[in-house]
Amino acid sequence: MELSGIWKRFPGVVANAGASLTVRTGSIHAVLGENGAGKSTLMNVLAGVYRPDEGVVSVEGIEHRFRAPADALTAGIGMVHQEFRLVPSFTVAENVVLGAASRILRRQAIEDEVAELAERFGLATQPDHPVWQLSMGERQRVEILKALWRDARILILDEPTAVLTPAEADELGVVLRKMADAGRSVIFISHKLHEVTGFCDEATVLRGGRTVAASLRVADTDAGELASLMVGSSPMTTERPPPHPVGDALLEVTGLCALGDRGLPALESVDLKVRAGEIVGIAGVAGNGQRELCQVIAGLRESTAGTVRLAGQDMTGVSPRRLFEAGLGYIPEDRLGVGLAPRLSVIDNSILRTYGEHRRGPFIVSDLAEAHCVDIVERFGVRTGPLDEPMAGLSGGNLQRLLVGRELSGRPRVVVAAQPTRGLDVQGVKAIQDLLVEAREAGAAVLLVSEDLDELLTLTDRLLVMHDGIVVGEFDPITAVRSDIGEAMIGYAAGVGT
């Protein structure tokens, strides 16, 4: 399988600038790169989702010009997308056979066939269960089954372990090896180096839409070399900010309980305290209550028990607006859904919190609003087009700077940041991290939720680990052993009940 000289441009972005990739039959091939390096775009080209502007896709020596995913499937290329392409209301079996079913469907027959296929590759699944009842790991297995059902000889997995627990990720490695041994090729997209060195045979590294290293043998390289290839210069190590004196507890959460979206308990008595001038980190596998915790603190989710105190005042269940006025800055996980309104202008987005201050009578004074926006843009280094145009055209990093700038511009006493650097490029990550440290220096209490353990270990003064809706451990980020934190995250730590 070969891809060469692929160019793909999107409005304002060149995602692939002559990228190439060669994959041998029967191997697990890693495609590495930072966020925005063009990995996903390249894979979407290979899977027929995007049409390349230039370049050639060839499978087993035959050149292809895919016009739709169906063409790629016919050529034997199956893709497991980061966002699963599953129909939640269908059963596992129905989802698996969707792309290639017999004309008349016999439920029992297809369920049996799917079960048999699953068994052959060691994928545990229940063919008659509707997909909406399944965990993320189970859904991923359905996706893999779909590709196998179509007899895909080349299986592309786009950051497959992002949604998995470490144990599930290891299981996936075993399944992929079985597939490779059966003569199929696996393309494994990731930016987690230990997985690449753990179970891939070869690796191709992308940077800035170009291939910077093609088909390196994983056995002949190491994580350090791959990392430096990904980043370009030597791997960037953010320095630990110097220690800072702490003051009174500004954010106190006691016995907090809340329900998740499905109506099941997501938080079961969480206690934590963040003092002025410190950053407290929360580590954990996604879906262990971090999201709900942030939402309750920010007034976006009801709690069922417990209290949230801001600077000593009980703020449980008050409106987001009162929380903001009381000095809470909130950087939500879902930037475009909760944090910003993409179709409003940059100015409008910058005053969403403070529009009450830029008005005369019932009218917003555009000069005041613009001045406020310019202030944020300049202080936080947001690169924008015209300020009165829809914000949607900004890049991910600049969107996040605008959001963080808006939340920090009022010098909040407490900052809750949920995954503030996820999906940003290296520079963007650095900029946001610096802003959080600055807020700490200015005496704010910062609660940082992240899935990036390195980030937490570098930035935080104290590190809490959440599992299953409770805080299961506290670590000192300077002395903590990573594997201990990892075990706490999956609930294996001593004294942690599951």
Place this chain on the structure above:
Amino acid sequence: MNEASLIGLCAASVSFGALLYLAALGEMVSEKAGILNLGVEGMMAMGAVTGFMTALEFGNPWLALAVAVAAGALTALLHGWFTVVLGAEQVVSGLSLTILGLGLAAYLGKNAVGRPPGAVLAPVDWPVLSDIRWIGPVLFQQSPMVYLSVLVGVVVWFILSRTRTGLALRAAGESASTADAAGHSVVGLRLAAVAVGGGLAGASGAYLTLSLTPQWAEGITAGRGWIAVALVIFGAWKPGRVALGALLFGGTLALKTRLQTFGVDFSPILLSMLPYLLTIGVLVAISIRARNRPSPAPASLGIAYRREER
């Protein structure tokens, strides 16, 4: 109330039920593929007038039915063009289709108003069955359209739940990007579903002017298209439940004109609200239940699909 009038009520419930069932099945197919078509009333009117005029011209009721189906499907494809191909707002397009269909039907049918029908779909006379007491007159002395609607219901059920095409169609309505990624043409499936929906609405209209009230008058559809739309929700997008709902709603239609003859002092206006009240009740029940499980409504209903959006 005597035995004859009770039998008459039951028979009329079945007739009206079949009328609603045909249109509701069509709407259900369209919605299952993800396209909400609020133009049922307009498509029904188009079927009603073209069917009636074809019968006047050629005197063949089956030809008239075929023309009505085609007229309904063509009208629907206008909606399909706007919403499926161009990605327009489905509610706005559907409402426009109702207004357009009603207006165009009135214009086309100007000269047919008050004329006797050129042909009718005469009730079927079943050997033995038609003579059974009670059951005969209610079930076996009906227009062929009643039996056709049952047949269509079974076919729709079979296609949706037991064939590859049905699976793909439901996938297009639940998650269009999934159907696309699986190699199905979302545009093709949705257009086909919208056309089938329109064809069945057209057939329902023709049933009205060729059999139930064999004449043409402006506004003859009298809001029944809207009941069909409500019926789909009431039946939770399942052919069997929609059939039960059709009988129930058909019953209210039949009862409305008979209340006074039965000497019941109940406002027929309140009675005609009943289908909608029941539907709202079902909607409430669905949203209460939806707290911990997905709604029976197709998840992509009303959402246009564009590939390569990022």
